[in-house]
Amino acid sequence: MPAALIPRDEVVRRLFDAFRTFGYEGATLARLSEATGLGRASLYHYFPEGKDGMAREVIALAREWIKSNVNAPLVNVGEPATSRLKTALRNVANGYDNGRAACLINIFGIGDANDVVREALRETASLYSHGFERLLLDAGVQKSKAREISFDTVIQIEGALVLARALDDRSVFTKRIQKLEKQYLELIG
Amino acid sequence: MPAALIPRDEVVRRLFDAFRTFGYEGATLARLSEATGLGRASLYHYFPEGKDGMAREVIALAREWIKSNVNAPLVNVGEPATSRLKTALRNVANGYDNGRAACLINIFGIGDANDVVREALRETASLYSHGFERLLLDAGVQKSKAREISFDTVIQIEGALVLARALDDRSVFTKRIQKLEKQYLELIG
DNA sequence: GTCTATAATAGGATAGAC
DNA sequence: GTCTATCCTATTATAGAC
Numbered sequence: 357m358p359a360a361l362i363p364r365d366e367v368v369r370r371l372f373d374a375f376r377t378f379g380y381e382g383a384t385l386a387r388l389s390e391a392t393g394l395g396r397a398s399l400y401h402y403f404p405e406g407k408d409g410m411a412r413e414v415i416a417l418a419r420e421w422i423k424s425n426v427n428a429p430l431v432n433v434g435e436p437a438t439s440r441l442k443t444a445l446r447n448v449a450n451g452y453d454n455g456r457a458a459c460l461i462n463i464f465g466i467g468d469a470n471d472v473v474r475e476a477l478r479e480t481a482s483l484y485s486h487g488f489e490r491l492l493l494d495a496g497v498q499k500s501k502a503r504e505i506s507f508d509t510v511i512q513i514e515g516a517l518v519l520a521r522a523l524d525d526r527s528v529f530t531k532r533i534q535k536l537e538k539q540y541l542e543l544i545g
Numbered sequence: 546m547p548a549a550l551i552p553r554d555e556v557v558r559r560l561f562d563a564f565r566t567f568g569y570e571g572a573t574l575a576r577l578s579e580a581t582g583l584g585r586a587s588l589y590h591y592f593p594e595g596k597d598g599m600a601r602e603v604i605a606l607a608r609e610w611i612k613s614n615v616n617a618p619l620v621n622v623g624e625p626a627t628s629r630l631k632t633a634l635r636n637v638a639n640g641y642d643n644g645r646a647a648c649l650i651n652i653f654g655i656g657d658a659n660d661v662v663r664e665a666l667r668e669t670a671s672l673y674s675h676g677f678e679r680l681l682l683d684a685g686v687q688k689s690k691a692r693e694i695s696f697d698t699v700i701q702i703e704g705a706l707v708l709a710r711a712l713d714d715r716s717v718f719t720k721r722i723q724k725l726e727k728q729y730l731e732l733i734g
Numbered sequence: 735g736t737c738t739a740t741a742a743t744a745g746g747a748t749a750g751a752c
Numbered sequence: 753g754t755c756t757a758t759c760c761t762a763t764t765a766t767a768g769a770c
Contacts, residue, residue, distance in 0.1 A: 381570035382656040385764060398736055458655060465710040466647060467571040481711035515704025521654040522670035574746060587754055
């Protein structure tokens with residue numbers, strides 16, 4: 357019985373990349389096989405539920421990524437608010453490869469996903485704004501205002517990614533992240 | 546020789562709807578056939594270049610839509626700036642069915658489109674911000690500032706559409722449009 | 735866990751009658 | 753312009769050997 361070529365986590369990470377590059381429908385098993393280096397049969401060994409199961413695990417990875425790379429830094433009360441924000445935004449920029457990579461929240465929102473995927477998507481999108489909201493509340497911003505701004509933050513991230521891809525110009529994204537940082541520093545600095 | 550069941554323009558409009566509902570890869574010929582009411586063979590009669598040709602015409606329709614429904618109202622110097630803006634934003638809200646429909650600029654930016662589609666996409670995305678930029682310039686806003694705000698406008702539209710779909714909450718989109726109107730009125734009112 | 739082989743279906747596209 | 757029939761390929765998925 358041959359050993360696993362790569363850890364399961366790494367398989368999921370590569371699937372994640374493939375899904376957000378090609379979209380759900382565009383991510384064919386041939387491409388997923390190439391992205392992971394695993395044959396189709398091996399993919400079905402890892403994911404008996406097939407492509408749908410892969411998608412579910414990939415969304416779960418996205419959720420964990422947001423938790424550890426965005427929300428955890430933002431609510432890390434040991435640090436001053438400004439450096440918490442900078443860490444989170446740096447992680448956001450890196451996570452999207454500075455605008456080259458798309459967001460799964462967008463990708464899986466296209467087409468007719470099943471209910472499980474749709475609910476996971478809703479939860480993940482909601483989670484995304486929570487960290488920013490907490491940071492603003494900690495900094496003394498009023499609740500309704502904090503909610504509005506944190507929503508606005510996710511909207512700007514998603515919109516900038518879309519426009520950067522359409523214009524084929526990453527700076528549209530990186531500049532927007534810089535502008536977000538500036539806006540936050542005016543509020544919480 | 547049977548007459549055409551529907552005008553060609555209407556066929557393209559229905560394809561437009563199908564593409565932005567399902568994405569390029571998700572828009573199968575079966576679905577395009579159902580959306581238009583035409584058999585596959587008839588679709589190939591209208592579009593000898595197949596699905597790719599349909600996509601190109603659909604993007605052209607999107608460009609024309611932006612020109613007549615967004616940019617034309619925005620630069621209509623016969624009207625006061627505020628009502629020009631209101632007309633354009635109302636058209637934007639309607640064009641996306643108040644947040645229920647996705648934007649082709651996003652849809653066709655996913656996956657690996659060919660060069661023709663990619664270039665058309667770039668042009669269309671660029672066109673989108675031009676009308677808003679012109680309105681701001683007319684209102685006396687400084688050029689660099691006008692450019693920045695008009696970009697920001699498209700980013701917010703695209704981002705709000707993504708988030709509204711992910712959260713399955715149209716109000717995320719409609720509220721953002723209202724906020725955009727308010728921001729503009731502070732500048733040009 | 736990986737492999738080869740293969741089933742079963744859906745996808746894009748075309749031919750030719752009407 | 754539309755229809756039925758069909759081709760070919762790609763796609764998802766499974767079986768069984770190692």
